[in-house]
Amino acid sequence: MSDAMxxxxxxxxxxxxxxxxxxxxxxxxxxxxxxxxxxxxxxNKRAALLPVLHxxxxxxxxxxxxxxxxxxxxxxxxxxxxxxxxxxxxxxALRPVGRYLIQVCVGIGCDLCGAEEVTERFLExxxxxxxxxxxxxxxxxxxxxxxxxxxxxxxxxxxxxxxxNVKAEEVESLLKELD
Amino acid sequence: MAYPYEHPxxxxxxSRYFGEVDAIGIDGWIERGGYTALEKALGTAQDDVIQVVxxxxxxxxxxxGFPAGLKWSFMPKxxxxxxxxxxxxxxxxxxxxxxxxxxxxxxxxxxxxxxxASYAVRAQHAYIYIRGEFVDIxxxxxxxxxxxxxxxxxxxxxLGSGYDLDLTVHTGAGAYIAGEETGLLNxxxxxxxxxxxxxxxxxxxxxxxxxxxxNNVETLASVPHIVLNGADWYRQWGTxxxxxxxxFSCCGHLQRPGxxxxxxxxxxxxxVYDLCGGPPEGRELLGVIPGGSSxxxxxxxxxxxxVSYEGIEAAGSFLGSGGLIxxxxxxxxxxxxxxxxxxxxxxxxxxxxxxxxxxxxxxxxLRRIERGDGREEDIPLLLDVGSNMAGSTxxxxxxxxxxxxxxxxxxxxxxxxxxxxDGSCTAKR
Numbered sequence: 001m002s003d004a005m006x007x008x009x010x011x012x013x014x015x016x017x018x019x020x021x022x023x024x025x026x027x028x029x030x031x032x033x034x035x036x037x038x039x040x041x042x043x044n045k046r047a048a049l050l051p052v053l054h055x056x057x058x059x060x061x062x063x064x065x066x067x068x069x070x071x072x073x074x075x076x077x078x079x080x081x082x083x084x085x086x087x088x089x090x091x092x093a094l095r096p097v098g099r100y101l102i103q104v105c106v107g108i109g110c111d112l113c114g115a116e117e118v119t120e121r122f123l124e125x126x127x128x129x130x131x132x133x134x135x136x137x138x139x140x141x142x143x144x145x146x147x148x149x150x151x152x153x154x155x156x157x158x159x160x161x162x163x164x165n166v167k168a169e170e171v172e173s174l175l176k177e178l179d
Numbered sequence: 180m181a182y183p184y185e186h187p188x189x190x191x192x193x194s195r196y197f198g199e200v201d202a203i204g205i206d207g208w209i210e211r212g213g214y215t216a217l218e219k220a221l222g223t224a225q226d227d228v229i230q231v232v233x234x235x236x237x238x239x240x241x242x243x244g245f246p247a248g249l250k251w252s253f254m255p256k257x258x259x260x261x262x263x264x265x266x267x268x269x270x271x272x273x274x275x276x277x278x279x280x281x282x283x284x285x286x287x288x289x290x291x292x293x294x295x296a297s298y299a300v301r302a303q304h305a306y307i308y309i310r311g312e313f314v315d316i317x318x319x320x321x322x323x324x325x326x327x328x329x330x331x332x333x334x335x336x337x338l339g340s341g342y343d344l345d346l347t348v349h350t351g352a353g354a355y356i357a358g359e360e361t362g363l364l365n366x367x368x369x370x371x372x373x374x375x376x377x378x379x380x381x382x383x384x385x386x387x388x389x390x391x392x393x394n395n396v397e398t399l400a401s402v403p404h405i406v407l408n409g410a411d412w413y414r415q416w417g418t419x420x421x422x423x424x425x426x427f428s429c430c431g432h433l434q435r436p437g438x439x440x441x442x443x444x445x446x447x448x449x450x451v452y453d454l455c456g457g458p459p460e461g462r463e464l465l466g467v468i469p470g471g472s473s474x475x476x477x478x479x480x481x482x483x484x485x486v487s488y489e490g491i492e493a494a495g496s497f498l499g500s501g502g503l504i505x506x507x508x509x510x511x512x513x514x515x516x517x518x519x520x521x522x523x524x525x526x527x528x529x530x531x532x533x534x535x536x537x538x539x540x541x542x543x544x545l546r547r548i549e550r551g552d553g554r555e556e557d558i559p560l561l562l563d564v565g566s567n568m569a570g571s572t573x574x575x576x577x578x579x580x581x582x583x584x585x586x587x588x589x590x591x592x593x594x595x596x597x598x599x600x601d602g603s604c605t606a607k608r
């Protein structure tokens with residue numbers, strides 16, 4: 001793929017990266033360019049909300065109330081409106097999450113093939129409960145609905161990396177691989 | 180990851196290049212005949228493109244099965260107002276994973292279909308609304324869109340035809356209901372993905388209040404083949420009412436799970452037992468859900484039908500999205516249904532009371548039965564709640580949530596009764 005940033009893709013960048021800084025400035029430098037470029041792809045500013053929230057999460061790791069207020073200003077919306085939209089979608093973290101967000105698919109395809117044991121193993125090894133972040137801030141394990149790769153159960157997504165055919169006995173080595 | 184299984188009885192029109200890394204980039208795609216259909220389409224009048232798709236009988240592959248050409252013909256022809264095409268890549272129906280593979284292996288097949296569709300309905304901007312979880316696929320699409328711009332298949336004056344089109348990849352953010360076409364439009368507009376009351380239909384008032392055509396990925400990927408080879412060629416496969424080939428995403432308890440592309444007159448039983456290899460060694464199949472978790476379950480005795488829209492309907496279910504979920508005798512049916520209903524409870528947008536309340540009550544009752552605290556009255560109660568959820572809401576999510584409950588009670592009531600009466604489970608561990 002071309003390295004040059006193309007206007008058509010400016011808004012749709014996979015956003016769940018491990019490197020993120022909750023205090024990073026929003027939409028400066030290259031992000032400002034992407035922000036401006038996103039606006040050219042839609043007939044109004046409201047439509048840029050999802051791509052801009054994705055970008056904010058990419059930069060800061062989660063969507064804080066301050067982030068929502070800033071996004072609202074930039075897109076000429078109210079903070080309450082931004083919150084109503086952000087809270088509708090499961091991918092926007094309205095609380096900080098661990099450095100590794102471990103999403104275990106518990107859709108019917110994975111559930112039939114042992115997803116529950118995979119989830120339990122992750123929780124056991126990270127010493128957390130569902131949705132909690134481990135004490136060292138590294139891991140948050142969540143159950144997610146069907147990730148759309150049902151022939152390869154269990155599907156696990158860690159940040160923006162997809163793992164297929166994960167078995168409970170492989171969870172330990174998967175976690176080691178992350179470090 | 181290599182493409183896992185192929186079968187000689189498949190008819191691989193859409194999936195021919197699955198597993199071939201060289202087909203992903205634009206050069207490899209052009210070498211394989213890519214974008215010749217677009218050239219042909221741009222040299223044809225828009226209405227003639229719509230006509231060939233109409234004649235082909237191609238039906239929407241997202242689940243509803245609405246004739247694609249007819250849908251296109253609802254778009255205004257004067258070209259005065261801005262109009263849009265939205266490619267529905269929000270594939271989220273549990274058990275369905277065909278669109279992901281189409282975009283992963285053949286992004287240009289999908290993009291070519293989008294450009295042809297946009298030309299036919301006179302749209303100026305197309306959006307690929309892809310679910311946000313598909314991060315790896317978003318990367319593939321981003322690369323492919325840039326390539327298509329660079330080669331002049333997108334942008335101003337495409338291939339010297341005078342036709343202009345922009346294409347934007349728009350990522351969702353985790354909401355099943357964004358796959359419902361009006362939910363998708365709201366989400367594209369930066370709103371909660373709450374479905375809209377129809378009419379007005381998207382062709383009248385869609386994205387940003389303007390005429391819009393929403394088509395599924397697989398539908399659009401089929402378009403270049405039809406435009407290039409004609410309606411009669413496409414109709415060599417399938418039945419009068421269900422022409423062509425279709426991808427079936429097969430998962431659950433099968434020897435060879437994966438995507439299989441077969442003509443729509445193929446036998447469901449042979450798909451399950453021959454192509455997918457049937458259940459794992461030493462197991463017996465209990466039932467099969469043929470079209471994603473929103474359609475009724477079929478017992479093993481009901482699989483002797485063809486996979487066409489009308490064939491599966493006659494057998495008592497629906498083709499839906501083609502997401503086939505197989506369950507063998509190790510399955511606790513109550514648990515499986517509870518899991519499916521929990522999904523709908525989680526994904527209900529909350530606008531309509533029967534859905535918001537119904538999905539949550541079904542879940543609670545099913546959990547109670549599963550853990551052995553159920554009562555015999557729970558069975559009529561589940562059916563009663565289910566019947567109140569059907570046909571009384573803005574979108575079909577509510578109906579979908581009731582389907583696995585009602586159909587499993589009809590066909591597997593013994594399993595419910597074992598939990599209720601004896602606190603036991605009929606699943607063979």
